[in-house]
Amino acid sequence: MGELRLSYPACVIAGKMRLTAEDIHILRDHVFVSGVTTSQDAVILLAINSSCTEKCPEWHHYFIETMTGFIVRHCYPQGSMDDWNTDWLIAMISTRGVVNSRIELDLLFHILDVASSIPDSLSIFALEQVRLALTEKSGVWASMRGGPDRQLNKADVQLVCRVMVAIARSRAASLTERETTMLRQIGILSGINGRRAAAA
Incomplete structure (x- = not known):
């Protein structure tokens, strides 16, 4: 793959x-005059985000809304995520399956919040960020969540609930086998099953 070359003034901003x-x-006004409309545009925006260590408060909203607009609303199938777009997103915001930064984690979950339909590869990837934080103390979420290791806390459950809402929006109450396995690994389904058994 060739080296990404940024034109002026994107190269100045990235530096x-x-x-x-x-x-x-x-x-x-000068780089994305028509908005982010191609994968090359999106890669440029991701490169700028990664290269600049300090960001003004406005950047968070701009980056997430602009990237979401391209990935969910501009790319086919418009309004939804398919396997191809999910694979591209995962490749862009993660390294070996771990999301690179907090803003990219926020982007992932914002896409889950707004997409009308998602494949299970996206829900699994999002749930994996919670699992990594709980079981391996790795990834961005591990440094954000607070609370004891290996125990679900309120923040973990809220993140999982956002994934579950996206799944329900996509497929009603139907979980794929992979999603069910991941929820058991996190401790969500085992906790529910345990409470049901105790009640019986």
């Missing part, structure tokens, strides 16, 4: 230590 609100205006 900065801190992204400012003015940089966002430049990107809107």
Whole structure:
């Protein structure tokens, strides 16, 4: 794969230590005049996000909304995620199956929140971030969640619930076998089953 070459003024912005609100205006007015409409545009935005260590508060909203607009609303199938787009997203925001940064984790879950339909490869990938934090203390979520290791806390459950809502929106109450296995690994289904057995 060839090296990504950024044109002016994207290359100047990517070379900065801190992204400012003015940089966002430049990107809107001079780099992505029609918005992010190609995978190359999206890769440029991801590269800028990764290269700049400090970001203004406005960047979080701009990055997530712009990337979501491209991946979910612009790409086919519009409004939904398919396996191809999911594979592309995973390749762009993770390394060996682990999401690279907090803003990219927020992007992942925002896409889950707004997509009308998702494949189980996307739900599994999102749930895997919770599993990694619980069982291996690795990944972005491990540093964000707080609470004791290997025990589900409120923040974990809230994240899992967002995935479950996306699954329900896609396939009603139907879980795939892979999703069921992942939920058991996290401890969601085993906890439910245990409470049912105790009640009986």
